[in-house]
Amino acid sequence: MCMNSEESPHQPRQERSRATAERLLNATIRILDESGLDGAVIPRIAAVAKVAPASVYRRFADKEALLRAAFMHVLKQSNQANHQQLKTLILRDTLASTSKCLITLLFKQFQQHPHLFRALSHFIDADSNSEFANEARSIMSANVDVIVEILLMHRSEIAHGLPESALRFAVLNVTCSIETFTLDPRSLWHTEPSTSESELAESLVHSFVAYLTTSQAA
Template identity: 30%
Template sequence: MATPHEPKQDRSRATRQRLLAATIDCLAETGWAAATVAVVAERAGVSRGAAQHHFPTREDLITAALEYMFDTRNDQAKHEAAALSGLVEGVARTEAVVAGLVESYTSVLFKAALQVWTHAAADPALRERIVPLEAKFGRASHRRAVEALGVDDRDPVAHHLVQATLDLARGLGLADVLTDDSTRRKQIVTQWSATLHTALHPD
């Protein structure tokens, strides 16, 4: 049975989500300097007062946006894993997993996060907030990659190969920030996937 408070709570959640989505878009499209609370509020279609009710400071807004990015990427990864289940095997599956990891680092979410990382490098207070989140995100990304590739992460070789794949994916994402690097990226993904598959499944 609905309570009198539910509609207001629903509106509050919807407002919060609009603000977070607008923050990501602002960061990705116009950069850190332009992603102020006032600009984000206007883009989200809410008053600045309402924005500050949810996020009293810009740092609160940015931190929450990073967590929202993580949750969004986590949901995407689950859908990608479900789509791969039972459809492809062998080196084709490895390549599909690697391609998915790499493409996640060319997304709007990555471009927005990159703006935050760059600014946090020169802002000790923001960096103090961001570093623990990044460690958490990194562990989760590694775990998802291990599951998608179907390897035993207790094996140090497998562990380092998975991490190398994630590092490669991030590097390719950086290479795509200024110019379209898709052709070269596809070639690298194909070559690395074959090498990775042989290393992970030597038998």
């Protein structure tokens, strides 16, 4: 009885604290998605979360700690969603059709969240916390692993002697190409004569499949 009477006043406070922290994370992610790093300032985050700015510092040491927590939340959610849904979204009967679905999905993701992707990339590059950067890259690498695992279901079509390594290279190649094309208007993809999205997508599918289905010389 004594233990219960001591815990009961604290539990609602703990629940409120968790709810406030979740609102702060969601508000930060929303602002990053809308405005990128430049828009993610504490007064605006607090206003969107409907808390006082002082509440931020009761839960996070500084703005960088809040941003790390928000980015990590996004990355972990992405990884979980990929494990649960990606196979259904992209797996088709052939390597070519699955590759086309994958590349279409990558274009869609970068186009829907350009500010968030730019913010994450810039923050990882600039952040002094190497532990966060290493963990973030580890989760992104795990996302590539999920894609490779799905594409390995077309192993019979892959002529490369090291199918897993080849798939990893191919996935990273198309992902980086799409990221640069979508997020960097100053990249060489946009020089004259410019390449349209549909042209790039078609070329990426062709090169992706050709690389995997062509025997490699020893």
